[in-house]
Amino acid sequence: MSLRLILKRSYSAGKKATTMAGSNEKFTKVFNKIDELTPKFVDRLAKAVEIKAVSGDELLRPEVVKKAHFLSKQLELLGFEDIQLRELGTQPPPVNNPSLQLPPVVLSRYGSDPSKRTVLVYGHYDVQPASIEDGWDSEPFKLVIDEDKQLMRARGSSDDSGPLLGWLHVVQAHREAGVELPVNLITCFEGMEESGSIGLDKLIAQEAKGYFKSVDTVCISDNYWLGTRKPVLTYGLRGCSYYEVIIEGPGADLHSGIFGGVIAEPMTDLIKVLDSLVDSQGRILIKGINEMVAPVTEQEKKLYDDIEFSLDDMNEASGSETCLYKSKSDILMHRWRFPSLSIHGIEGAFSGSGAKTVIPARVAGKFSIRTVPNIEPRKLDKLVIEHCQSVFESLNSPNTFKAELIHDGDYWISDPFNASFTAAAKATKTVYGVEPDLTREGGSIPITLTFEKELKTNVLLLPMGRGDDGAHSINEKLDLSNFVGGTKTMAAYLHYYAESKEK
Numbered sequence: 001m002s003l004r005l006i007l008k009r010s011y012s013a014g015k016k017a018t019t020m021a022g023s024n025e026k027f028t029k030v031f032n033k034i035d036e037l038t039p040k041f042v043d044r045l046a047k048a049v050e051i052k053a054v055s056g057d058e059l060l061r062p063e064v065v066k067k068a069h070f071l072s073k074q075l076e077l078l079g080f081e082d083i084q085l086r087e088l089g090t091q092p093p094p095v096n097n098p099s100l101q102l103p104p105v106v107l108s109r110y111g112s113d114p115s116k117r118t119v120l121v122y123g124h125y126d127v128q129p130a131s132i133e134d135g136w137d138s139e140p141f142k143l144v145i146d147e148d149k150q151l152m153r154a155r156g157s158s159d160d161s162g163p164l165l166g167w168l169h170v171v172q173a174h175r176e177a178g179v180e181l182p183v184n185l186i187t188c189f190e191g192m193e194e195s196g197s198i199g200l201d202k203l204i205a206q207e208a209k210g211y212f213k214s215v216d217t218v219c220i221s222d223n224y225w226l227g228t229r230k231p232v233l234t235y236g237l238r239g240c241s242y243y244e245v246i247i248e249g250p251g252a253d254l255h256s257g258i259f260g261g262v263i264a265e266p267m268t269d270l271i272k273v274l275d276s277l278v279d280s281q282g283r284i285l286i287k288g289i290n291e292m293v294a295p296v297t298e299q300e301k302k303l304y305d306d307i308e309f310s311l312d313d314m315n316e317a318s319g320s321e322t323c324l325y326k327s328k329s330d331i332l333m334h335r336w337r338f339p340s341l342s343i344h345g346i347e348g349a350f351s352g353s354g355a356k357t358v359i360p361a362r363v364a365g366k367f368s369i370r371t372v373p374n375i376e377p378r379k380l381d382k383l384v385i386e387h388c389q390s391v392f393e394s395l396n397s398p399n400t401f402k403a404e405l406i407h408d409g410d411y412w413i414s415d416p417f418n419a420s421f422t423a424a425a426k427a428t429k430t431v432y433g434v435e436p437d438l439t440r441e442g443g444s445i446p447i448t449l450t451f452e453k454e455l456k457t458n459v460l461l462l463p464m465g466r467g468d469d470g471a472h473s474i475n476e477k478l479d480l481s482n483f484v485g486g487t488k489t490m491a492a493y494l495h496y497y498a499e500s501k502e503k
């Protein structure tokens with residue numbers, strides 16, 4: 001491949017900045033070195049994505065482990081120290097192989113100067129499953145460079161191998177440019193993120209006063225720009241509380257020709273309960289939930305004004321014109337800072353084609369609530385369960401009823417004007433020439449909260465890729481300009497953070 005030629009054109013991100021930050025010699029040196037080393041960085045990414053590190057596939061577990069070893073080798077080559085592959089034990093059920101080992105977490109340090117601040121960088125080296133039969137344009141575990149579109153396509157390119165390697169590349173560029181890294185860096189790279197980050201919470205708690213003792217701030221690069229043109233920094237994530245309502249009646253599934261009309265049907269009761277949760281405008285009907293939501297402040301309202309987003313973007317993302325809101329701020333606020341309730345499915349229901357006349361004996365309705373500040377999870381559970389209970393009781397049904405929480409993860413919100421965010425905003429401006437949009441996300445990254453709680457530090461979400469990278473989809477890609485620009489942003493962030501006064 002004519003990589004050199006392609007990459008020459010891909011240097012747009014940061015070129016302007018190199019001259020903008022011209023007075024700052026260290027930026028110029030580091031940025032120029034990143035440009036120069038880009039073919040090597042692409043090469044390293046190509047080697048990384050060739051390893052089929054699918055954490056959700058038990059048979060591919062050796063590949064996930066192989067990728068941990070690959071990373072450890074790269075860290076060693078780049079002068080990282082105290083490299084540890086931390087075992088997390090066997091994977092808890094449900095698993096086919098009861099002795100299946102979890103992939104290790106890769107810990108390492110670069111520098112341990114007590115006069116410098118310490119930044120913990122998190123990334124994950126496992127990936128989502130992918131196969132060419134799913135409709136990929138090329139083999140998913142081979143990095144393909146699309147010259148026309150100036151992008152690299154492969155599973156893991158954007159989620160999260162490209163961003164993860166970005167930190168290694170920042171160190172390499174500093175070393176080769178002869179510029180001192182302004183902070184101590186600690187890496188925490190996990191191999192189970194796509195499968196619930198099993199075991200990582202415990203490790204973080206254990207190491208809060210051990211390996212992670214000196215950490216001043218945490219930077220996670222594992223999300224995306226909102227769109228495709230403007231860089232963002234992310235300061236909030238919604239939580240998720242997932243519930244089920246189980247209604248049981250007859251001893252077995254029955255035939256409606258024989259039993260229809262003479263027995264109480266669980267499905268009928270369940271539909272009534274589910275119907276009482278949310279209306280077609282997306283309004284949650286359970287009393288007390290909306291009352292817990294933090295009011296929108298003037299300062300927050302202003303943040304939405306500059307964000308580059310439109311109804312068209314929403315329609316494109318959903319592949320329809322079914323959006324409940326028209327204005328940008330309404331759409332984004334309902335996606336990021338208001339709760340939502342979604343009904344996901346009914347276990348035990350007839351769901352095939354055709355016209356089966358079954359009366360299901362036991363049905364379980366599944367729904368979840370995306371939570372936001374200041375919803376208290378235990379209070380929410382109580383409201384939800386009591387609501388379902390009272391609706392069911394009003395039906396006077398002889399069936400049995402149970403409502404319960406299946407799992408939950410709390411929301412996360414940070415101060416987008418703290419030292420870490422301010423440093424990242426300056427870095428973005430230096431590299432891309434624009435102020436980043438301050439965004440939240442509708443989904444959750446539970447590990448964010450764990451770092452914050454256990455290490456008692458701020459967490460910054462600094463994305464490298466774009467909103468259309470297709471992270472969990474076919475043809476996942478990372479634009480070359482994001483790979484280069486993202487790496488430069490990471491580098492500049494460390495410098496600005498080191499210079500900032502407050503922690």
Ligand SMILES: [Zn+2]
Pocket residue numbers: 124159160193222
């Ligand atoms: Zn990810």
